[in-house]
Amino acid sequence: MLRLYLRLYLFLALGLAGAIWLVNYTYDELLPEANETYNREAMRGPAYGLVEQLSPVMGDARILRLAELQRHYGLRLALVERDELSLDEREKKLLAAGQLVVRGDFMEFIANIDGGPQLLNIKLPEEPKWLYVWAYSLLGLCLAIVLYFWVRPHWRDLEHIRLAAQRFGDNDLSSRILLPRRSTVCELAGHFNQMAERIESLIANQRELTNAVSHELRTPIARLSFELDQLKQQADPRQSGALINDMYADLGELEEMVSELLTYASLERGATQVTRENIEAHSWLDSVIGSVALEAEAAGVQLLLRTCDVDFIRIEPRFMARAVINLLRNAIRYADRRVEVSLVKFGSGYEVRVCDDGPGVPLEGRAKIFQPFMRLDASRDRRTGGFGLGLALVQRVCQWHGGQVEVLDSEWGGALFRMTWAYDE
Secondary structure, eight states: OHHHHHHHHHHHHHHHHHHHHHHHHIIIIIOHHHHHHHHHHHHHHHHHHHHHHHTTOOHHHHHHHHHHHHTTOSSEEEEEEGGGSOOOHHHHHHHHTTOOEEETTTTEEEEESSSSSEEEEEEOOOOOHHHHHHHHHHHHHHHHHHHHHHHHHHHHHHHHHHHHHHHHHTTOTTOOOOOOTTOTTHHHHHHHHHHHHHHHHHHHHHHHHHHHHHHHHHHHHHHHHHHHHHHHHOOOHHHHHHHHHHHHHHHHHHHHHHHHHHHHHHHHHTOSOOOOEEEEHHHHHHHHHHHTHHHHHHTTOEEEEEEEOOSEEEEOHHHHHHHHHHHHHHHHHHOSSEEEEEEEEETTEEEEEEEEOSOOOOGGGTTGGGSTTOOSOOOOSTTTOOOSOHHHHHHHHHHHTTOEEEEEEOTTSSEEEEEEEEOOO
């Protein structure tokens, strides 16, 4: 704090001294006529009184009279001969007109007494140097006191920010800054807290993803290892072919999981730029439904487009299609006989609904299913297992479009996934 305080004090002191010098220079050098007029008018009254008392007397009597008057004035008075002064034409004209001549940085005045050879010289007393020293010292002290009480709360708040940043750097990710609203750096503290929350969330998600990925990879890798061992022991080519097909299926499962994981990671860290486009809604939705039509047919589920009352939608087509496909696959996985999808306008945005007639989602699990690698179904078979990334991707895509996704009860008792997002100009 001391270094900051001294630097700021030195900066302000030099600035104040420069401002005072500039004002004096402007007044004395750039506006001499105005300054001269002011000082002449200020001294005109005392000079007139002195001239009126000196005019009636001459010679030594005038000198004695001036000495007597000197005791009653705080000015230095003297009689001078006109010839002893080097008067220019302007000064001669001023004296002839009965006006004062101002000299010596406005500290000396010359007055005409009676038009004769003698002139009255009036000098202001010199200001004591120590007075300037004390005045400027007092000004500097007052500036130091005021500056201290101004700097102290700022430094205290900045020190809180520094310590919080140090704790955060020492892996205390829960470190936050609490400052009163009247603090001038309260907004900075708020941005730090937002940054800290974001970093803490990213690191927590990264840890969860790392742990979950390692767990998810074990199952297909273990199956591949088992199938390779079985393949070595098989002599029948037909049985070997079945094992090879299973191995290809496991490799496809690994590839699909890696693809979803990379997509989710890119959305999570903001590495992918979402650029919206105006898309013809009905054709886009038909292509999305067509992507999962074979899966629905293989599962014995009727997949229908219930309604699409939107002509054009503004979305990032690739990611939004991925989100809707994930919702449809999730519905097909758990539906008994049918799944319906609809696209409608919703307030100032759009809404996609995916309904199924399956068992639905219990209330206590509706918030959890959008977390990565979170599954309410504990099974691991290929029909209902999944990777636990599909709905997490849906939520991320909705958030990137400024919307949200929620799960409700469908009219058939199953699950209703409702995805909404705002219209973007």
